[in-house]
Amino acid sequence: MLFRVVIFVVISIFWSCSFKATTKNPLKSEWIAFQRNGLVLNYQSNDTQFSGDTRAKLIETFFIVYPQLIEHFNPEASKTIYFLMDTSFNQYPAARWGDTIRYSSAWFTKYPKDIDVVTHEVMHIAQSYPSYDPWWLVEGIADYVRYKYGVANVAGGWHLPEVTSSQKYDNGYRVTARFLVWCENKKPGCVKAFDHALRTNRYNSNMWSTIFGKTVDELWKEYLDDAAI
Incomplete structure (x- = not known):
């Protein structure tokens, strides 16, 4: 029980953080903007060896899935999203802060077909709950x-x-x-x-x-x- 409480507190802190990409460059690389049907996906990576094919699939999944989630669950959800592909992020396949999703490039290099990590994470953006409870x-x-x-x-x-x-x-x-x-x-x-x-x-x-x-x-x-x- 104590372990679960500790995990809950830690995750709640991450959930409440507003780690939103701005004009700053967290990964010291350039943003690439993709636009479709009123949505803007800003992509940034510090992994120069990351598969272009995997990147394309992650981006395409966003544009397939996220419009459906907005329509069905939350039409007011953010229309500008940020993907960070990070070589230093290895705690999970991905994690969401605000309108930003940080991905582990090591995870997708090892599991390039696990594309629907995107689906799970962009739902967290559509959720936009005021708290992580329950x-x-x-x-x-x-x-x-x-x-x-x-x-x-x-x-x-x-x-x-x-x-x-x-x-x-x-x-x-x-x-x-x-x-x-x-x-x-x-x-x-x-x-x-x-x-x-x-x-x-x-x-x-x-x-x-x-x-x-x-x-x-x-x-x-x-x-x-x-x-x-």
Whole structure:
């Protein structure tokens, strides 16, 4: 429990940071701007050996996925986004600060087909929640979106996990995402409702009972009995 609290605090600090690219050059290289249908993607990299093909796929995925996320979840989301491909960033495949996503060039050099990291991260921009609470639902929704809107999940070897009794809905990421897929099948629109409530700071655990007539714990027990999606 203490470990989870520490992780939550650390992630919350990152989430609240407004690491937004401006006229400064964090990577000491030039910005390259790509524009399409009212969106601007600014790309910067300090990896001179980074694959041009992988870069093109990351950029194309943005222009395929992000317009859909804006339309379905948040029309007010930022229309100018920043991608940083960084040789020194190796903690995760990627992380989002404000309107900026910092990517690990080492990750994509090793896993060049894991393109839908973009899908997960740009959903965080579309989310634009005032807080990272509850973290498991925030990350679960982002992975739900990767599952629903991803363009290369199969090629990237990414999939939702098999269900086991040791899992819990608040594990976050793919475990929560799979549960949300199941919930959406029962009550279409519930994920969008959760997303909106989180963005407007109106989410609370009672929403589950309001939408489903059952608590989240009761739903999880039902899910474990028949988790087919």
